[in-house]
Amino acid sequence: MELDNMKQMWQKLDETIERQNIMNEKLIRNMMYERTGNAVRILSNTEHLGFITGVLLLIVLLSQVNKMDGSTGVIISYVFTLIIGVASTIFGWYKIQILSKLNIHEAPVAQLTEQTERFRMMIIKERLIFIILGPLLIGAFYIVMTKMVNGIDVFDNIGVIWPKVLFATVLYIVILLGVYNQYYFRNIRQIKKSLDEVKAFLKN
Amino acid sequence: MNQIKSQQEDAFIKLMQEHQKLVYKVVNLYAGDAEERKDLFQEIILQAWKAYPRFKAQSSVGTWLYRISLNTAINHKRSQKHKQVTVYPDVLDHAAVFYLPDDKKEEYLLLQKMIEDLPRLEKALVLLYLEDKSYKEIAEIMGISPSNVGTKLSRIKEQLKRKAQLLTQ
Numbered sequence: 001m002e003l004d005n006m007k008q009m010w011q012k013l014d015e016t017i018e019r020q021n022i023m024n025e026k027l028i029r030n031m032m033y034e035r036t037g038n039a040v041r042i043l044s045n046t047e048h049l050g051f052i053t054g055v056l057l058l059i060v061l062l063s064q065v066n067k068m069d070g071s072t073g074v075i076i077s078y079v080f081t082l083i084i085g086v087a088s089t090i091f092g093w094y095k096i097q098i099l100s101k102l103n104i105h106e107a108p109v110a111q112l113t114e115q116t117e118r119f120r121m122m123i124i125k126e127r128l129i130f131i132i133l134g135p136l137l138i139g140a141f142y143i144v145m146t147k148m149v150n151g152i153d154v155f156d157n158i159g160v161i162w163p164k165v166l167f168a169t170v171l172y173i174v175i176l177l178g179v180y181n182q183y184y185f186r187n188i189r190q191i192k193k194s195l196d197e198v199k200a201f202l203k204n
Numbered sequence: 205m206n207q208i209k210s211q212q213e214d215a216f217i218k219l220m221q222e223h224q225k226l227v228y229k230v231v232n233l234y235a236g237d238a239e240e241r242k243d244l245f246q247e248i249i250l251q252a253w254k255a256y257p258r259f260k261a262q263s264s265v266g267t268w269l270y271r272i273s274l275n276t277a278i279n280h281k282r283s284q285k286h287k288q289v290t291v292y293p294d295v296l297d298h299a300a301v302f303y304l305p306d307d308k309k310e311e312y313l314l315l316q317k318m319i320e321d322l323p324r325l326e327k328a329l330v331l332l333y334l335e336d337k338s339y340k341e342i343a344e345i346m347g348i349s350p351s352n353v354g355t356k357l358s359r360i361k362e363q364l365k366r367k368a369q370l371l372t373q
Contacts, residue, residue, distance in 0.1 A: 108347020
């Protein structure tokens with residue numbers, strides 16, 4: 001059977017579907033207000049949550065600037081955390097703007113698919129950067145929070161802290177290596193393949 | 205305000221009932237199993253309802269609904285934890301193909317399976333072709349030129365024909 005033959009039968013199935021009357025009024029009304037797993041909506045909710053968290057964290061950090069007196073190490077950690085916080089929040093806002101333009105209702109199919117896949121690739125690469133910066137981020141945040149909450153400068157007790165930091169970093173790297181290929185590279189490969197498919201489709 | 209909303213709901217329900225075939229076919233082509241079909245069906249209705257107040261008939265209803273259905277189907281992420289409240293009719297679990305005569309059923313199912321295995325954008329293209337849409341309409345929905353539609357469909361037809369010949373040898 002070729003596609004052209006299938007076309008005739010396909011049209012005949014319309015009558016069968018109409019007879020079955022799948023969509024009664026009650027069913028449609030229920031469906032209008034229930035939620036399921038739409039990829040774009042999930043992304044959007046995640047980014048909104050991330051943005052709000054970022055803003056709250058920045059507010060807390062900025063309100064505690066007076067406590068960040070002490071060793072150079074504390075100041076550098078504070079500035080580093082602040083820079084990452086600001087960059088992350090601004091980037092979060094940028095992502096929300098991109099997502100708001102993913103118009104599932106009006107965008108042509110191929111274009112929306114391409115935009116969605118590009119966005120997903122951006123997210124994955126962002127997460128990769130955070131993973132790589134992980135030990136630095138965790139360390140800096142720990143130093144800042146210890147100073148903020150307990151008033152303790154960890155650099156005054158560096159001999160005690162370093163073994164813990166070293167252990168945490170080694171553990172982090174071991175877990176990271178395990179997670180990397182399993183999750184992130186597999187996702188990047190998959191998204192790249194999807195993007196290549198879309199680009200091939202859009203080419204004449 | 206409630207009256208306007210209620211009128212809008214009624215108009216939307218009527219529209220979906222008139223075009224239920226369209227949604228049903230997209231769902232059957234893109235969803236792998238019964239659970240996914242129900243999930244996707246619901247998501248399409250939800251997306252269409254969200255878009256309905258903004259629909260200003262700049263394109264036909266069919267074009268508008270195809271775009272939403274295909275965009276939703278292609279970007280649908282299967283919900284792992286979703287607990288379905290709505291009771292769906294069993295008919296969603298049964299492909300309408302079983303109403304075809306026996307001698308045509310097997311060939312039809314084979315071709316349908318090959319179409320399901322196509323990349324998702326090519327699948328959309330074939331679906332619109334089977335729905336007897338013009339190249340111009342297909343181009344408008346998919347976001348490519350009408351000539352590109354023709355080229356791609358020829359290529360897909362050849363590909364499916366060769367594959368079918370290999371499988372039936």
